[in-house]
Amino acid sequence: MNKRDFLKSVALLGLGVSSGNKILRALPPAPSETEPAAANSEDFWEKIQAGYVRDPDRINLENGYYCVMPKPTLEASVRHAREQNLQGTYYLRTRQADDKVATRSMLAKFGGCELGELIVTRNTTESLDTVVSGFDWRQGDEAVMAFQDYPSMLAMFKQQARRYGIVNRMVSVPNHPESDDEIVSLYERAISPKTRLLMVCHVVNITGQILPVRKICDMARSHGVPVMVDGAHSFAQLDFKIPDLGCDYFGASLHKWLGAPLGLGILYVRRDRIPSLWPLLGDAEYGSDDIRKLNHIGTNPVHSELTIPDAIGFHNRIGSARKESRLRFLQQYWTTQVRDLAGITLNTPFEPSRTCAIANVRVNSRSPDELARVLLERHRIWTVAIDNPEASVRGIRVTPNLFTTTAELDTLIGALRELT
Ligand SMILES: Cc1ncc(COP(=O)(O)O)c(C=O)c1O
Numbered sequence: 001m002n003k004r005d006f007l008k009s010v011a012l013l014g015l016g017v018s019s020g021n022k023i024l025r026a027l028p029p030a031p032s033e034t035e036p037a038a039a040n041s042e043d044f045w046e047k048i049q050a051g052y053v054r055d056p057d058r059i060n061l062e063n064g065y066y067c068v069m070p071k072p073t074l075e076a077s078v079r080h081a082r083e084q085n086l087q088g089t090y091y092l093r094t095r096q097a098d099d100k101v102a103t104r105s106m107l108a109k110f111g112g113c114e115l116g117e118l119i120v121t122r123n124t125t126e127s128l129d130t131v132v133s134g135f136d137w138r139q140g141d142e143a144v145m146a147f148q149d150y151p152s153m154l155a156m157f158k159q160q161a162r163r164y165g166i167v168n169r170m171v172s173v174p175n176h177p178e179s180d181d182e183i184v185s186l187y188e189r190a191i192s193p194k195t196r197l198l199m200v201c202h203v204v205n206i207t208g209q210i211l212p213v214r215k216i217c218d219m220a221r222s223h224g225v226p227v228m229v230d231g232a233h234s235f236a237q238l239d240f241k242i243p244d245l246g247c248d249y250f251g252a253s254l255h256k257w258l259g260a261p262l263g264l265g266i267l268y269v270r271r272d273r274i275p276s277l278w279p280l281l282g283d284a285e286y287g288s289d290d291i292r293k294l295n296h297i298g299t300n301p302v303h304s305e306l307t308i309p310d311a312i313g314f315h316n317r318i319g320s321a322r323k324e325s326r327l328r329f330l331q332q333y334w335t336t337q338v339r340d341l342a343g344i345t346l347n348t349p350f351e352p353s354r355t356c357a358i359a360n361v362r363v364n365s366r367s368p369d370e371l372a373r374v375l376l377e378r379h380r381i382w383t384v385a386i387d388n389p390e391a392s393v394r395g396i397r398v399t400p401n402l403f404t405t406t407a408e409l410d411t412l413i414g415a416l417r418e419l420t
Contacts, residue, residue: 112241127251208358
């Protein structure tokens with residue numbers, strides 16, 4: 001979206017009108033369209049880094065849980081909260097509905113889908129669990145998923161197994177696949193005539209591995225099986241549009257890579273899949289073919305939702321392709337310097353196309369907890385320990401963000417060298 005488009009869409013939002021110009025002025029300068037900044041052009045990325053507040057106490061390499069907001073988005077969210085508090089229920093009763101449509105429209109444009117296929121939720125958990133709980137499950141129905149999927153969704157499938165007697169078929173995705181075909185056929189072998197839903201992560205959260213989702217969706221479709229994509233880590237990290245994936249359902253969290261306030265997500269449901277999905281929370285307002293039937297959540301923090309256009313505006317000043325290539329550069333910068341060290345195991349594929357920001361590393365002589373603790377206590381490096389034998393992943397997850405500097409990654413590399 002260019003500057004004019006951004007201003008036009010912000011102008012649609014009642015409370016956003018006065019803030020749009022200010023936010024744009026506060027953004028780091030955009031690079032020339034004809035000369036896109038290279039992933040390793042530190043001059044350019046320093047300007048983006050300046051758009052964030054930094055924690056002086058720690059090197060934050062744990063941006064997989066959620067990503068802090070850049071300064072202009074943070075300021076906008078505070079301003080929206082103040083304005084909302086000023087107008088109170090007048091705002092809720094007279095303007096909330098129009099603003100919600102405008103926000104959804106912006107997100108639909110960002111995701112490349114139709115307005116009628118997308119709603120704003122609280123997070124990926126709510127989005128995907130709405131889908132899993134919305135099926136008319138019958139005893140003996142089967143669902144396919146991986147040990148490497150996110151625990152909340154696996155728990156929801158287990159609940160359906162207890163409640164309706166469905167059977168969950170689990171696959172295990174290798175940390176270092178030979179090819180896309182190896183992964184696609186893993187999923188294909190788990191499909192049977194009883195399979196009613198297949199869940200797949202676009203980016204595996206514990207290793208950062210990008211899965212060949214389009215190929216998995218095409219394969220599943222050839223068996224008549226719908227696919228639900230967990231896009232928690234792909235949305236606004238990777239450069240794609242939701243329909244590119246060929247999936248039926250897609251959920252993501254906007255507080256992760258879009259840098260929106262905590263507690264925001266999206267659910268995409270392909271138009272022809274909407275009528276058969278039951279809402280998690282009862283709704284009597286919308287018809288069965290209207291996606292808003294899935295969104296009857298009661299009173300909610302509208303000021304956060306009003307900040308979504310600001311977060312999109314910041315993202316678009318950088319650009320999806322440029323952001324993806326910078327995040328991949330940062331990950332490759334440190335992993336290529338440690339992966340051949342004796343005593344180190346990289347739990348993330350080496351091929352750049354199979355990864356972006358996230359990677360997982362193990363120092364073989366230390367437990368994940370111990371490694372994360374030593375890095376924090378001795379080097380002020382904040383990561384997260386992943387100890388999941390069922391998923392064959394033991395190590396620490398390292399997730400830089402756009403504000404991460406190569407000097408900070410040098411500290412990580414030095415620490416890992418010292419520990420081995
Ligand atoms: C792959 C994946 N799916 C789902 C989630 C859940 O996200 P949220 O807590 O925002 O619902 C996460 C969170 O880290 C995740 O990594």
